[in-house]
Amino acid sequence: MTYVEQTLVPGEVIQLECRISLRQYLPRFAVAALAIIFAVIILPGSPLPRPDLIGVVVAAWVLSTVGSALVAYRFTEIAITNRRVVAKVGVISRQTIEIELPKIEAVRVEQGILGRILGYGSLVISGTGGSREVLPAVDDPIQKRKALAVVMSPIAGSA
Numbered sequence: 001m002t003y004v005e006q007t008l009v010p011g012e013v014i015q016l017e018c019r020i021s022l023r024q025y026l027p028r029f030a031v032a033a034l035a036i037i038f039a040v041i042i043l044p045g046s047p048l049p050r051p052d053l054i055g056v057v058v059a060a061w062v063l064s065t066v067g068s069a070l071v072a073y074r075f076t077e078i079a080i081t082n083r084r085v086v087a088k089v090g091v092i093s094r095q096t097i098e099i100e101l102p103k104i105e106a107v108r109v110e111q112g113i114l115g116r117i118l119g120y121g122s123l124v125i126s127g128t129g130g131s132r133e134v135l136p137a138v139d140d141p142i143q144k145r146k147a148l149a150v151v152m153s154p155i156a157g158s159a
Helices: 003-007 022-045 051-075 113-118 141-158
Strands: 014-018 077-081 084-089 095-100 104-110 120-127 132-139
Touching: 003 014, 003 077, 003 084, 014 132, 014 141, 022 051, 022 113, 051 084, 077 141, 084 132, 095 132, 104 141, 113 120, 120 141, 132 141
Parallel strands: none
Antiparallel strands: 014 077, 077 084, 084 095, 104 120, 120 132
């Protein structure tokens, strides 16, 4: 059972679940692929001292780089329910965001150049009292903002 499912209250229903985008890690994966090519093709014939040790260091770096990206992808949860926005980041240490829908004043999309090209960006949610929460690097953030607006529209209509 996911964190979001565990925190649902009676009558609360998940409207939309999101994940962070793996596309944000494409530059990291490309550098890791180049490091593997270096370690497998170039390093064995090079005159560098201790190429075996350098290969082990490169392999450890590649594993930690790719592994941390996959762990972040797997263990980040973002959901919009009929009552709130919930996000959880982390495995061992956990950070959570929970914002009641009536407390949301604005939702903004932030996309850098790479995010625009690859189709990911962050949603910045401004709440009452000046609070500001960031949902990092979600796929298709404009569609997610629209979905949040649709969920919030009955609430705004009843106020």
